Amino acid sequence: MIALPVAEANTSGARDLAVDFRSVDAAYRRVDVLHDLTLSIRQGERVALIGPNGAGKSTVLRVLAGLLQARSGQVTLLGRDVATIPRPEVARQLAVVPQLAALPFAMTVEDVVGLGRLPHEDPWRGQRPADRAAIGAAIERVGLGHLLGRDARELSLGERQLVLLAMAVAQQAPVLLLDEPTVHLDLGHQVQVMELLVDLNERDHITIVAVLHDLGLAGHFFPRLVLLDGGRIVGDGPPDQVLTGDQVRSVFRVDPELVRPASAVGRETAGA
Amino acid sequence: MSAQSEGIAIHRVTVRRHWSRRPVLLFAAGAIGLLVALVLGVALGTVAVAPLDTIGILGRRLLGLPIAQTWTPPAETIVLDLRLPRVLEAMVVGLGLSVAGTAFQGLLRNPLADPYVLGTASGAALGAAIAVVIPVRMLVLEFGLLHGLAFAGALLAVWTVYRLSRASPLAPLTGLVLTGYAVGSLLAAGLAMAMYLSGAGLRQIFGYLLGGLDGASWVRLAVAAPLILVASGAILFRARVLNGFLLGEETAAHLGIDVRRERAILLGLASLATAAAVAVSGLIGFVGLVVPHLVRLAVGPNARLVLPLSALAGASLLVFADLLARLLGEIPVGVVTAVVGAPFFLVMLRRVRTGYEL
Numbered sequence: 001m002i003a004l005p006v007a008e009a010n011t012s013g014a015r016d017l018a019v020d021f022r023s024v025d026a027a028y029r030r031v032d033v034l035h036d037l038t039l040s041i042r043q044g045e046r047v048a049l050i051g052p053n054g055a056g057k058s059t060v061l062r063v064l065a066g067l068l069q070a071r072s073g074q075v076t077l078l079g080r081d082v083a084t085i086p087r088p089e090v091a092r093q094l095a096v097v098p099q100l101a102a103l104p105f106a107m108t109v110e111d112v113v114g115l116g117r118l119p120h121e122d123p124w125r126g127q128r129p130a131d132r133a134a135i136g137a138a139i140e141r142v143g144l145g146h147l148l149g150r151d152a153r154e155l156s157l158g159e160r161q162l163v164l165l166a167m168a169v170a171q172q173a174p175v176l177l178l179d180e181p182t183v184h185l186d187l188g189h190q191v192q193v194m195e196l197l198v199d200l201n202e203r204d205h206i207t208i209v210a211v212l213h214d215l216g217l218a219g220h221f222f223p224r225l226v227l228l229d230g231g232r233i234v235g236d237g238p239p240d241q242v243l244t245g246d247q248v249r250s251v252f253r254v255d256p257e258l259v260r261p262a263s264a265v266g267r268e269t270a271g272a
Numbered sequence: 273m274s275a276q277s278e279g280i281a282i283h284r285v286t287v288r289r290h291w292s293r294r295p296v297l298l299f300a301a302g303a304i305g306l307l308v309a310l311v312l313g314v315a316l317g318t319v320a321v322a323p324l325d326t327i328g329i330l331g332r333r334l335l336g337l338p339i340a341q342t343w344t345p346p347a348e349t350i351v352l353d354l355r356l357p358r359v360l361e362a363m364v365v366g367l368g369l370s371v372a373g374t375a376f377q378g379l380l381r382n383p384l385a386d387p388y389v390l391g392t393a394s395g396a397a398l399g400a401a402i403a404v405v406i407p408v409r410m411l412v413l414e415f416g417l418l419h420g421l422a423f424a425g426a427l428l429a430v431w432t433v434y435r436l437s438r439a440s441p442l443a444p445l446t447g448l449v450l451t452g453y454a455v456g457s458l459l460a461a462g463l464a465m466a467m468y469l470s471g472a473g474l475r476q477i478f479g480y481l482l483g484g485l486d487g488a489s490w491v492r493l494a495v496a497a498p499l500i501l502v503a504s505g506a507i508l509f510r511a512r513v514l515n516g517f518l519l520g521e522e523t524a525a526h527l528g529i530d531v532r533r534e535r536a537i538l539l540g541l542a543s544l545a546t547a548a549a550v551a552v553s554g555l556i557g558f559v560g561l562v563v564p565h566l567v568r569l570a571v572g573p574n575a576r577l578v579l580p581l582s583a584l585a586g587a588s589l590l591v592f593a594d595l596l597a598r599l600l601g602e603i604p605v606g607v608v609t610a611v612v613g614a615p616f617f618l619v620m621l622r623r624v625r626t627g628y629e630l
Contacts, residue, residue: 104383
């Protein structure tokens with residue numbers, strides 16, 4: 001169907017790692033956010049980062065995308081140190097679904113999704129037929145065909161979020177990062193997005209790393225959860241091992257009964 | 273599934289119409305508009321030269337075509353030495369302001385931005401006013417102290433704003449715009465003081481503030497045009513970068529753009545084009561604000577189309593505005609652009625939904 005590039009076997013001997021954090025410390029100005037974080041994600045994995053607000057989940061994504069320099073330690077993307085890869089090259093290896101932002105000018109859905117082709121398009125001639133095909137394919141895959149020529153500013157928050165997701169899909173990178181991809185979506189669209197992520201992961205072998213607040217969705221759709229608290233990893237593994245009553249009580253400081261139905265769902269499907 | 277395949281069918285149709293035919297037509301219209309502006313701008317004035325004679329003079333003297341001379345020598349002097357440099361200067365200034373306006377709007381992600389938003393106008397105005405007030409007169413290559421100080425003032429003001437905003441803890445863009453406003457206000461106070469002290473020079477300062485192309489000459493054109501054209505051309509080649517900035521600086525970084533570097537380059541180029549334009553023509557308003565919006569209405573936000581079409585449209589528009597200014601008895605061209613531009617802008621704002629959230 002859609003030819004999305006599979007990550008090439010990397011040459012640096014780091015096996016088939018998509019993402020590798022080695023003892024990474026990161027900070028915003030004076031506030032430490034990540035402490036001695038070590039995390040390896042292999043190509044083709046589907047990983048959800050969970051944890052309370054301020055745990056450092058988004059920071060992991062920012063460091064990985066090269067927007068924030070690690071203060072110490074090493075971060076590699078597909079076998080290469082992120083700090084040494086030129087930005088256009090990073091953009092071809094790693095797509096990030098952006099946060100909703102104000103659009104200063106009228107832009108159609110097609111225009112916005114087309115921005116995902118920026119790392120690929122011909123610097124002089126702009127979008128080529130291959131780019132246009134990728135834009136069409138991404139729009140179809142996210143199910144936005146009916147909104148194609150609409151002004152993106154007139155859409156609902158949920159629809160805009162799907163447009164941004166389509167933009168990242170059009171980028172056709174082997175690694176896809178998402179920060180809270182479902183915040184503005186109703187239940188039906190949340191499930192639709194999750195199923196799309198599963199499909200991109202299983203059919204196109206795209207490595208997916210998503211920050212999620214909804215533990216139910218995380219447990220149900222992701223085979224591996226990484227639980228962060230205070231900038232450290234406090235749990236890493238399949239949902240039934242990470243979402244235990246003790247973990248939930250100590251990390252989220254709530255009665256695990258409140259989450260149990262969700263984690264129970266995770267337990268049922270994790271092995272399937 | 274069937275709904276999705278319908279969507280894709282619609283998509284293909286739209287893609288073709290959107291990306292090939294319409295821009296070509298608009299480029300053709302822009303080129304014709306520019307040609308018409310050139311001929312009318314040279315032909316009309318207090319002494320009218322017949323359009324055919326105008327074309328004849330231009331063809332014979334500039335292109336070396338063997339056209340029989342049916343016009344008087346004074347007509348040739350008026351066309352070649354007075355009107356042609358003025359029309360070309362209007363074109364170059366209109367082009368520079370429109371391209372710089374597109375760049376500033378895209379870079380600052382602000383539809384209200386114009387080439388003057390980061391202090392170029394106030395810096396140039398203060399420079400010009402100081403040149404009028406101090407009792408020093410000099411002329412190098414038909415450039416007075418006024419042009420030099422206006423040029424330097426514009427660049428100095430932007431540089432100050434840029435440096436100060438880097439020290440600000442605000443998000444870079446907000447910091448830049450607010451710093452521009454603060455520095456602009458400070459320079460405006462200086463300008464007010466200079467005007468208060470200027471006495472008989474007040475009229476000259478006002479003339480500069482309102483903009484005018486009446487002092488155009490080949491020598492001035494030869495100095496200003498390369499600066500404006502090179503800076504604008506370099507911006508045109510960075511259309512891809514401007515597209516990357518559409519969804520904000522963080523997304524631009526994710527799309528592979530070196531945000532800090534490109535922001536500095538684009539600000540520098542747009543400021544250079546603006547400074548060179550205001551140095552020769554004074555503060556002509558509204559062109560750099562309205563033209564990019566007009567073009568976006570026609571072709572959407574893609575900078576690959578918006579930048580070159582703005583260049584064409586801005587160039588013709590300022591020739592027509594200057595022509596009107598001449599025909600109305602040499603009123604300042606800035607008055608014409610404001611009187612025509614402002615109501616036009618208001619109508620446009622009412623037609624376009626200005627939803628600025630998302």
